[in-house]
Amino acid sequence: MAKRQKRRASRGNRIGMAGIAVVVLTLLAVLLVQSHRLENKNTAYAGQVTELEQQIAEQEARAEELEKLPEYTQSQEYIEKMAREKFGLVYPDEVIFRAEE
Numbered sequence: 001m002a003k004r005q006k007r008r009a010s011r012g013n014r015i016g017m018a019g020i021a022v023v024v025l026t027l028l029a030v031l032l033v034q035s036h037r038l039e040n041k042n043t044a045y046a047g048q049v050t051e052l053e054q055q056i057a058e059q060e061a062r063a064e065e066l067e068k069l070p071e072y073t074q075s076q077e078y079i080e081k082m083a084r085e086k087f088g089l090v091y092p093d094e095v096i097f098r099a100e101e
Helices: 002-073 076-087
Strands: none
Touching: 002 076
16 A cells, blocks of 8 residues: 555656646746847847937037037128029129030
């Protein structure tokens, strides 16, 4: 009778160990899948960070240009440029050549 109890206990232990192994393997599989998904997200986010850093650099350069704009609009060079482009003005000693259309 002691042998029967040992066999039953041994079977119970094996079934319990097999159940635990299945649970552990399932958790491991889920962990690996989630890890792979996180790596993909991390790669995508790294690309976004690079793109945003580039946009920041462009906007900082634009901000610097805008800060210099009021000073440039008060310069003689800007005034001459606008007089030529908008009003067609020239200096008295300049000769203008126009291409026939």
